[in-house]
Amino acid sequence: MPESARTKKLLGFYDQMLRIRRFEEAAAKAYAGGSIKGFCHLYIGEESIAVGAIANLEKQDYIISTYRDHGHALARGMEPGSAMAELYGKETGCSKGMGGSMHLFDKDLRFMGGHGIVGGHVAVAAGLAFGARYQKERSVTLAFIGEGAVSIGGFHEGLSLAALWKLPVVFIVENNLYSMGTPQYRHLSVKDISMRAEGYGMPGKRINGSNVYHVFEEVRDAVNRARSDHGPTLIEIITYRFRGHSMSDPAKYRAPGELELKKEKDPILVTHAELLSIGVSEDTLKAINDKNKKIADDSVEFAKISAFPPASDLHKYTYVNP
Amino acid sequence: MPVITIREALNQAIDEEMARDKNVFIMGEEVGHYNGAYKVTQGLLAKYGDNRVIDTPIAEEGFAGVGIGAALTGLRPIIEFMTWNFSLVAIDQIINNAAKMRYMSGGQFTLPMVFRGPQGAGGSLGAQHSQTFENYFAYVPGLKVIVPSTPHDYKGLLKSAIRDDDVVIFMEAEKAYNYTGEVPEEEYLIPIGKAEVKKQGSDVSIITWGIMYFTAMQAIEKLEAEGISVELVDPRTLRPLDSETILSSVRKTKRAVIVQESWPVASFGDHIAALVSREAFDSLDAPVEIVSGEDVPMPYAFPLEEAALPSVEKIIAAVKRTLA
Numbered sequence: 001m002p003e004s005a006r007t008k009k010l011l012g013f014y015d016q017m018l019r020i021r022r023f024e025e026a027a028a029k030a031y032a033g034g035s036i037k038g039f040c041h042l043y044i045g046e047e048s049i050a051v052g053a054i055a056n057l058e059k060q061d062y063i064i065s066t067y068r069d070h071g072h073a074l075a076r077g078m079e080p081g082s083a084m085a086e087l088y089g090k091e092t093g094c095s096k097g098m099g100g101s102m103h104l105f106d107k108d109l110r111f112m113g114g115h116g117i118v119g120g121h122v123a124v125a126a127g128l129a130f131g132a133r134y135q136k137e138r139s140v141t142l143a144f145i146g147e148g149a150v151s152i153g154g155f156h157e158g159l160s161l162a163a164l165w166k167l168p169v170v171f172i173v174e175n176n177l178y179s180m181g182t183p184q185y186r187h188l189s190v191k192d193i194s195m196r197a198e199g200y201g202m203p204g205k206r207i208n209g210s211n212v213y214h215v216f217e218e219v220r221d222a223v224n225r226a227r228s229d230h231g232p233t234l235i236e237i238i239t240y241r242f243r244g245h246s247m248s249d250p251a252k253y254r255a256p257g258e259l260e261l262k263k264e265k266d267p268i269l270v271t272h273a274e275l276l277s278i279g280v281s282e283d284t285l286k287a288i289n290d291k292n293k294k295i296a297d298d299s300v301e302f303a304k305i306s307a308f309p310p311a312s313d314l315h316k317y318t319y320v321n322p
Numbered sequence: 323m324p325v326i327t328i329r330e331a332l333n334q335a336i337d338e339e340m341a342r343d344k345n346v347f348i349m350g351e352e353v354g355h356y357n358g359a360y361k362v363t364q365g366l367l368a369k370y371g372d373n374r375v376i377d378t379p380i381a382e383e384g385f386a387g388v389g390i391g392a393a394l395t396g397l398r399p400i401i402e403f404m405t406w407n408f409s410l411v412a413i414d415q416i417i418n419n420a421a422k423m424r425y426m427s428g429g430q431f432t433l434p435m436v437f438r439g440p441q442g443a444g445g446s447l448g449a450q451h452s453q454t455f456e457n458y459f460a461y462v463p464g465l466k467v468i469v470p471s472t473p474h475d476y477k478g479l480l481k482s483a484i485r486d487d488d489v490v491i492f493m494e495a496e497k498a499y500n501y502t503g504e505v506p507e508e509e510y511l512i513p514i515g516k517a518e519v520k521k522q523g524s525d526v527s528i529i530t531w532g533i534m535y536f537t538a539m540q541a542i543e544k545l546e547a548e549g550i551s552v553e554l555v556d557p558r559t560l561r562p563l564d565s566e567t568i569l570s571s572v573r574k575t576k577r578a579v580i581v582q583e584s585w586p587v588a589s590f591g592d593h594i595a596a597l598v599s600r601e602a603f604d605s606l607d608a609p610v611e612i613v614s615g616e617d618v619p620m621p622y623a624f625p626l627e628e629a630a631l632p633s634v635e636k637i638i639a640a641v642k643r644t645l646a
Contacts, residue, residue: 062395064391093428094428095426095427095428095430096428096429097428098425098426098427098428098429099426099427099428103426103427105426105427105428105430105431106430107427107430107431112391112394112431113423113426113427115419116418117414117418117419120387120414120415120418120419121387121419122387123383123384123385123386123387123388123390123391123415124387124388124390124391124394124415124419125391126384126387126388126391127387127388127389127390127391127392127393127394127395128391128392128394128395129391130388130391130392131391131392131393131394131395131396131397132395134347134373134392134395134397135395135396135397141391153383153411154383154384154387154414157381157383157384157385157387158384158387160379160381160384161378161379161381161384161385161388164379316429317424317425317427317428317429318424318425318463318464319424319464319466319488320424320432320486320487320488321486321487321488321514322562
């Protein structure tokens with residue numbers, strides 16, 4: 001790729017990562033103020049994965065995610081107002097206020113939800129890929145999974161079937177080093193999760209997630225492989241979340257100084273430095289930041305002025321034909 | 323009218339719906355090359371090929387999830403559990419995913435799919451292979467639950483289930499696959515959520531579904547010989563439940579006996595008993611009776627299995643208690 005094109009792409013990534021970061025900071029503030037309730041799992045620190053990976057997708061592709069889903073939804077192009085309104089439980093939200101932070105859905109974007117049962121969506125991801133192939137669509141499914149999910153049976157069965165049937169799906173394990181509050185060495189017998197791919201007969205790789213462009217390129221190969229009907233891939237991406245597991249977690253299980261050290265590898269800072277080094281001006285980068293701060297603020301305003309779904313909608317979505 | 327088995331009725335229903343709609347496929351253990359563990363899918367692989375009749379590994383959670391994902395893309399999966407006993411390892415998929423995806427997406431997605439397979443006592447199969455679970459699924463908003471009795475109902479209701487846009491739990495009786503009955507040659511559908519009064523009577527109402535219909539009919543034959551007139555209401559669908567048909571029968575006969583193969587605690591029979599007691603209290607001349615399976619894991623020993631199940635004698639005794 002010519003340097004200018006690469007720069008353009010990187011600027012786009014930077015823009016998207018900041019959109020997620022500023023959005024979630026606004027969400028955290030709203031949560032603290034009581035406007036957002038329930039569980040709210042922030043993606044802050046992990047944005048490079050959603051942005052780099054999803055940049056490889058086409059319109060007909062599917063995404064399925066975990067309860068830590070804001071970043072994936074925004075990277076797919078969900079309107080921040082629609083996402084924030086969902087966090088506020090408003091009827092203008094992407095799931096009409098019925099899902100909340102953990103259950104963002106958008107049919108038009110083929111964003112097939114954030115899912116709240118760890119490992120429960122892995123086989124569903126295989127099913128999306130199965131459905132696409134059955135209908136002879138050249139769709140790829142991108143499934144985001146936390147590393148805390150790799151011990152549960154659903155993960156095993158999902159990967160096992162996807163490999164058996166060579167389904168067009170890419171499994172991305174976002175390894176943020178903590179399964180809620182449990183560090184990896186206390187819940188897994190192996191250090192390298194991507195090794196498990198071999199047991200299913202699919203390729204696996206383990207990459208560092210702090211460089212968004214690197215994530216983009218590594219996932220691109222797997223997406224191309226899936227699209228050309230060569231089957232699934234498991235990619236483990238090492239990352240780190242700067243906040244607790246959810247808003248109610250002060251994250252006291254971290255070693256002293258660990259967070260500060262990890263923040264030096266903040267994917268947004270890494271990209272910022274790279275853009276400066278290739279000649280993009282600080283003013284340009286500041287303008288991108290300011291724009292995304294405003295987008296986040298606007299999304300909050302939109303959520304605030306939106307109405308809650310009426311009580312008459314309580315039973316509206318249980319059945320198509322009650 | 324042709325007389326066919328329940329197994330054949332199911333096979334015809336699946337065959338007809340697969341012929342009608344190319345988005346219908348069936349997936350499960352041994353459904354293809356083996357022609358079905360219980361031969362319900364006999365001949366379908368040869369007719370429709372392995373893109374639509376799909377053998378799976380023994381991985382219920384996995385293929386239930388694949389079915390859900392496929393339904394989200396617009397297909398109409400039929401997911402076969404070799405028995406509902408094995409569905410328990412997939413219950414997360416059914417309850418947390420299938421039943422909720424439409425609701426928590428604000429109505430954006432539909433899951434036009436059927437989970438089906440046999441349940442109940444199959445004849446000395448022991449504790450892990452002889453259970454009934456309709457109450458597990460009937461408890462959950464977002465699911466529809468069908469437990470048919472006659473070959474006629476099996477066929478008409480399975481066809482409706484496959485065409486329905488919601489998630490349908492279709493529970494067959496393992497021991498009844500060879501039971502026979504009249505089934506029309508021409509195509510027909512039976513609406514989901516409609517009970518049927520399978521026998522008119524005036525002294526007492528028996529409310530029963532699934533394979534217990536046959537046991538109840540034997541009891542009724544003996545009771546009628548003694549001059550007791552019994553009405554039999556078969557809800558056929560437990561969710562949504564046709565409460566009105568049940569209640570109008572009880573209001574007429576003033577007595578209700580519920581017969582179910584399930585265990586007695588927190589069962590679907592309890593739900594109907596509560597409904598009748600609440601809505602038809604003034605009509606009742608006797609407390610509502612429930613005849614259930616005994617409150618034990620199923621024993622293997624043949625006479626003990628028989629003792630654990632509802633019987634003609636138990637039903638007759640319950641009916642007579644309401645008339646005492």
